[in-house]
Amino acid sequence: MALFVGHFGKVARRYVEPDSRAKRACSNSGLILAGRTRVAHCAALPSRAHIHDSTAEYQVQDLYTGPPSSAAELGVDIYDTTLRDGSQGEGISFSVEDKLRILQRLDDLGVAFIEGGWPGSNPKDAAFFEAAKKVPLKNAKLAAFGSTRYKNVLCEQDANLAALLEAQTPVVTIVGKAAKKQVELVLSASPEENLAMISESVHYLVSHGRTVMFDAEHFFDGYQADREYALQCCRAAAEAGAHVIVLCDTNGGSTPWQIECITATVSKELTLLEQSGRAAATKVGIHCHNDMELAVANSVAAVRGGASLVQGTANGLGERTGNANLMSIIPILALKMGRSCLADISKLSQMTSMSRFIDEMANQPHVPSRPFVGASAFAHKGGLHVAAVLKDESTYQHIDPKIVGNERRVLVSELSGRGNIVSKMQEFGILSESSDSVKKNSKLVLDQIKELENCGYTFEGAEASVELMIRRAMASYTSPFELLDFNVTTGKRSANEGGDFSQKSNVPFGDSPSQAVVRMRLLVGDEDMCAVRNTLEVGEGNGPVDALNAAIRRSLLPFFPSLAELVLVDYKVRILDNESATRAITRVSITFKDVGENREWTTVSAHPNIIIASLNSLLDGFEFAMLSRHGPDCLVTASSTDTISEGITQRIATAAEPVARE
Numbered sequence: 089m090a091l092f093v094g095h096f097g098k099v100a101r102r103y104v105e106p107d108s109r110a111k112r113a114c115s116n117s118g119l120i121l122a123g124r125t126r127v128a129h130c131a132a133l134p135s136r137a138h139i140h141d142s143t144a145e146y147q148v149q150d151l152y153t154g155p156p157s158s159a160a161e162l163g164v165d166i167y168d169t170t171l172r173d174g175s176q177g178e179g180i181s182f183s184v185e186d187k188l189r190i191l192q193r194l195d196d197l198g199v200a201f202i203e204g205g206w207p208g209s210n211p212k213d214a215a216f217f218e219a220a221k222k223v224p225l226k227n228a229k230l231a232a233f234g235s236t237r238y239k240n241v242l243c244e245q246d247a248n249l250a251a252l253l254e255a256q257t258p259v260v261t262i263v264g265k266a267a268k269k270q271v272e273l274v275l276s277a278s279p280e281e282n283l284a285m286i287s288e289s290v291h292y293l294v295s296h297g298r299t300v301m302f303d304a305e306h307f308f309d310g311y312q313a314d315r316e317y318a319l320q321c322c323r324a325a326a327e328a329g330a331h332v333i334v335l336c337d338t339n340g341g342s343t344p345w346q347i348e349c350i351t352a353t354v355s356k357e358l359t360l361l362e363q364s365g366r367a368a369a370t371k372v373g374i375h376c377h378n379d380m381e382l383a384v385a386n387s388v389a390a391v392r393g394g395a396s397l398v399q400g401t402a403n404g405l406g407e408r409t410g411n412a413n414l415m416s417i418i419p420i421l422a423l424k425m426g427r428s429c430l431a432d433i434s435k436l437s438q439m440t441s442m443s444r445f446i447d448e449m450a451n452q453p454h455v456p457s458r459p460f461v462g463a464s465a466f467a468h469k470g471g472l473h474v475a476a477v478l479k480d481e482s483t484y485q486h487i488d489p490k491i492v493g494n495e496r497r498v499l500v501s502e503l504s505g506r507g508n509i510v511s512k513m514q515e516f517g518i519l520s521e522s523s524d525s526v527k528k529n530s531k532l533v534l535d536q537i538k539e540l541e542n543c544g545y546t547f548e549g550a551e552a553s554v555e556l557m558i559r560r561a562m563a564s565y566t567s568p569f570e571l572l573d574f575n576v577t578t579g580k581r582s583a584n585e586g587g588d589f590s591q592k593s594n595v596p597f598g599d600s601p602s603q604a605v606v607r608m609r610l611l612v613g614d615e616d617m618c619a620v621r622n623t624l625e626v627g628e629g630n631g632p633v634d635a636l637n638a639a640i641r642r643s644l645l646p647f648f649p650s651l652a653e654l655v656l657v658d659y660k661v662r663i664l665d666n667e668s669a670t671r672a673i674t675r676v677s678i679t680f681k682d683v684g685e686n687r688e689w690t691t692v693s694a695h696p697n698i699i700i701a702s703l704n705s706l707l708d709g710f711e712f713a714m715l716s717r718h719g720p721d722c723l724v725t726a727s728s729t730d731t732i733s734e735g736i737t738q739r740i741a742t743a744a745e746p747v748a749r750e
């Protein structure tokens with residue numbers, strides 16, 4: 089038997105009967121059951137005394153009928169406040185130039201409104217609005233943000249309102265208190281004075297031709313404490329001509345079921361106000377903070393409750409734990425709720441690049457686990473997942489990543505199955521071999537990966553080492569070089585040679601205290617002409633790894649000049665078993681960049697000897713550089729260098745001698 093209270097709409101009717109425990113709990117607590125959300129709430133919190141949730145009353149009173157049946161056709165305006173509330177996040181500071189670039193990118197994405205800052209707050213924001221006057225926007229309207237007038241001041245004399253007008257934006261958004269406690273405690277004003285501040289400020293800005301949005305600060309908390317006063321604040325703004333009343337979950341402490349129902353109540357209130365002729369049509373907006381990791385859920389719940397404008401920031405930047413993340417909200421609205429929210433829906437494919445762009449501008453590291461746009465959002469690691477995804481992507485993906493400009497990735501690790509390796513073979517374009525050999529090779533590589541991860545390697549971030557491992561398992565691949573021998577020394581030089589390591593020295597690290605000698609065998613040439621060259625080179629460096637890097641480069645560069653464009657961009661060392669002290673296994677990951685090709689890759693190695701771990705990682709990096717520049721067939725294809733070596737003497741008269749260079 090389903091349980092209904094009052095005139096609950098289609099959403100409520102779909103709810104199932106609550107279990108008896110929940111019923112008991114609710115009747116104990118004096119709450120009225122009204123759908124699944126209430127049931128869950130009651131079951132979790134059996135005592136009315138412990139909860140503070142006025143949804144019990146308004147659910148019955150407000151006859152919430154759920155989202156409109158025509159919801160799918162209704163648009164939702166996206167109001168981006170990255171440049172205002174986003175910059176209230178710790179560590180975020182945009183320059184005027186940054187702000188202008190972000191403005192243009194957001195406009196291109198197709199959001200409806202962009203809040204540029206608070207012109208009355210600081211010279212930078214004022215300068216931004218000045219500069220923005222010259223920036224034509226294709227899709228968005230620019231909004232300037234500020235507060236209602238100060239208490240006991242006329243609007244005409246309020247500096248903040250003057251700055252808002254001076255910004256000359258089509259839209260002005262003002263924040264006002266919607267919670268009695270905040271009014272009394274923070275503004276030290278009477279509730280009536282606050283209503284006058286709201287009403288007069290909105291009216292003043294509207295009379296100056298602005299589209300005004302009223303941000304009802306602390307609305308949801310205010311509603312829980314004194315529903316009538318919170319609604320009065322909204323009515324005051326609407327009656328004064330506000331175009332949108334934005335309900336703010338300022339402290340981020342509300343839940344989706346509260347937000348949905350309370351938003352529905354306000355929507356209804358504003359409709360009544362419009363029908364009574366006391367206000368023009370007023371939209372409801374939502375502004376959520378992420379203090380309970382619910383800002384996105386709360387925002388979309390508000391849309392279900394009737395909000396048709398959503399405020400948020402790119403990547404969820406913002407005060408404390410941030411604002412509602414538009415990089416999630418936009419795809420949820422478009423793809424899961426069928427609500428149009430961008431000027432051109434195909435721009436959804438810019439979401440991933442937009443998110444990365446904001447990371448760059450905000451100087452924040454990329455967060456891979458971000459839904460929709462993070463590097464891991466569609467990355468598959470578990471062997472079972474990969475095997476399934478290879479058959480059909482939808483087995484472990486809720487959408488096609490391309491829709492939001494992201495991509496599916498397969499990670500390789502000790503949790504892989506053969507599918508992970510086969511997928512990598514496809515990705516690297518090396519699946520031309522017979523399926524038998526693919527099977528054999530994938531098993532071989534998989535076993536090797538599991539064994540090496542057990543010894544301290546992690547291949548997840550080191551795709552270059554994975555590709556090399558796969559290629560090396562193939563009969564048709566020959567490495568372009570081989571390290572025959574090496575030796576590294578780190579010594580102390582006399583002070584007059586720059587080798588004074590004492591704390592007092594003004595050359596704190598000494599001068600090139602390490603030397604490396606490497607003996608290599610190189611395979612040079614192409615498919616028609618090739619030769620084996622043995623080299624013996626010395627390199628100097630600040631330390632042993634630097635010296636090895638120098639020696640390897642000296643060996644390879646004369647034959648592979650493109651390596652001049654190879655730079656090391658990161659070198660990470662991790663001690664894996666601290667308790668073994670200086671005998672511990674060290675993992676070394678090195679990231680390289682081919683600046684000519686603008687391509688980066690990472691290699692990994694692990695060894696109890698840090699020099700050997702570094703050396704192997706370096707060698708993988710150089711080999712991958714050649715592979716990536718010249719392809720696997722740039723040299724010769726043969727099963728071993730020895731075979732080639734024999735063939736070469738017939739074709740090339742020179743070479744084959746050890747080459748010792750200065």
Ligand SMILES: CC(=O)SCCNC(=O)CCNC(=O)[C@H](O)C(C)(C)COP(=O)(O)OP(=O)(O)OC[C@H]1O[C@@H](n2cnc3c(N)ncnc32)[C@H](O)[C@@H]1OP(=O)(O)O
Pocket residue numbers: 173176206208209210235236237238239263264265274275276285305338407
């Ligand atoms: C929830 C939000 O995110 S709202 C946006 C918050 N963002 C910011 O605060 C960033 C920009 N802020 C600023 O640059 C400055 O705080 C300014 C320029 C706005 C004001 O600076 P000051 O004049 O030095 O005041 P200060 O910030 O110390 O205090 C705020 C004053 O505004 C009053 N006030 C707060 N909210 C409102 C409001 N909605 N309407 C009118 N006055 C308000 C406070 O009562 C306080 O006045 P009081 O000290 O006389 O009680």
Ligand SMILES: CC(C)C(=O)C(=O)O
Pocket residue numbers: 173263303304305306336337338339375377
């Ligand atoms: C000013 C408003 C929009 C705000 O940031 C909040 O209340 O959280």
